Amino acid sequence: MCSRPESREPLRRVAVIGGTHGNEMSGVYLARYWLQAPGELQRPSFSAVPVLANPAATAACRCYVDLSRTFTSAFLTARAHPDNPYEVTRARELNQLLGPKVGQAFDFVLDLHNTTASMGTCLFAESAHNVFAMHLCRHLQLQSPELPCRVFLYQLPGEESYSVNSKNGLGLELGPQPQGVLWADLLIRMRALVAAALDFIQLFNQGTAFPAFEMAYRKVSSVDFPHMEARDLAGTVHPQLQDRDFEPLRPGAPIFQMFSGKDVLYEGEATVYPVFINEAAYYEKGIAFFQTETLTFSVPALPVLAPAPAPAP
């Protein structure tokens, strides 16, 4: 649940993070650019700070240096040690910079990502209980109604937060874009989304009320590739599934094409909605795609901020 909107206080400090994954280039280069030219992020009612989350991974253009999974309490509260992996050390630094889970250095975090899957524009929020983030999602959806802009709720019941934006924030996941490549169209789209998100916070701080929105997607489970041996694939994502992120997958439809030529069919009983189909970073995790189900829910209105108390004389 979002604490700031419930307490009806304006947001004062916002972080915009690129490079949590060092080869997802839209956020990497936007963060680098904003560090040189931070004025683009500023709005009258709050301060916005660009952050390059993982400079070492960015410099190396590494696939598997992964900061986004290190934000657990065990790592963040353990005593620092010279032998800690770089990402753990950097996660502690970011935790101090962005606001430790016990602190409030930043009120909101935007975390910029790319995927090799055809996800279009996808908004990652922790859960539907984060009312402020849900209204921000709705605001972003309304900015470009001609472009699909889906909401993905990544926290399973009982699961601890583990992302950079877990305190109060939103992830932007734009694709498809290869790792290590910067495409102008996705850069322009991400830049516009960040601007719209900052505008939304400005509107909220000014006392605007916002109506509800309708639907989110929820992660159900992951599906592995077919394998020959421990690391060797025996087939790949079927051409009829490739690039069909968020489209219905019905029982009996092909999901893999084996190198032998045989098709593997989806044997589930219910229609699901695959996402992150053929994402490069998930090969080593044994994930060909996630199955999600649609979930419709109502979000309560985001009320007007209470007037700020008059400053002490």
Added chain:
Amino acid sequence: MCSRPESREPLRRVAVIGGTHGNEMSGVYLARYWLQAPGELQRPSFSAVPVLANPAATAACRCYVDLSRTFTSAFLTARAHPDNPYEVTRARELNQLLGPKVGQAFDFVLDLHNTTASMGTCLFAESAHNVFAMHLCRHLQLQSPELPCRVFLYQLPGEESYSVNSKNGLGLELGPQPQGVLWADLLIRMRALVAAALDFIQLFNQGTAFPAFEMAYRKVSSVDFPHMEARDLAGTVHPQLQDRDFEPLRPGAPIFQMFSGKDVLYEGEATVYPVFINEAAYYEKGIAFFQTETLTFSVPALPVLAPAPAPAP
């Protein structure tokens, strides 16, 4: 110049190499599959062997572990040392396996690559003087005339060979495909090209004569990205250039879009044909794209093999 066709002897041993770059997945997984099921590569008149060139890079899915630049005489002939980089050691092993420059272990090498650029199907040959490789290119072009299939001659005058396929061979470069991702359509296309190449060698060995083909592309020079500082980009490939590999780039056309919003125009005086536009592996090399010019030339007919001498009684 290709020695085998000039001597008019049949080819007896062919290598099909995947994984020279460990995150170019079409060749990686085809090689792994053929190592399990080598029958697909066999033809009556010669032996074909699948090779996974760089298992360490493949296992790590690394962007920058690069075997293809280590095939120089200095590396290959120097005495082995425990501190040698993995790629140098592996290049020596492959040189022994595939035939050192002074040897003849294999008569022909097919080297399988992917690119994040929209290169479609591109055939990489050392020079137009390799008559056998030029005829193989023409044969592959005729297999699927509806699909563009370009020829790229990578050796500049006076430049030493440095690729796995430098002795007598052909590289297949298929894209766009993200690094670390396997797409079924490109896998199918690469598999069909390899089959057609092996069929061509079979036809040649059987005594088929082949006519000439018309055009190749030649590398001219590389163009770097605009930079803010040593490693920071100041802009990216312009949307009007992205995915326009092999299309004419005329003086005054936009090539980069700066993060500041300004366009950078192509200031050359002649029309060129960019290739490898926005290839992930070339960011660290400072290459946004290569400028090429078209080159039309005639290749002499590939004559029928002389009848094999009768075996000694």
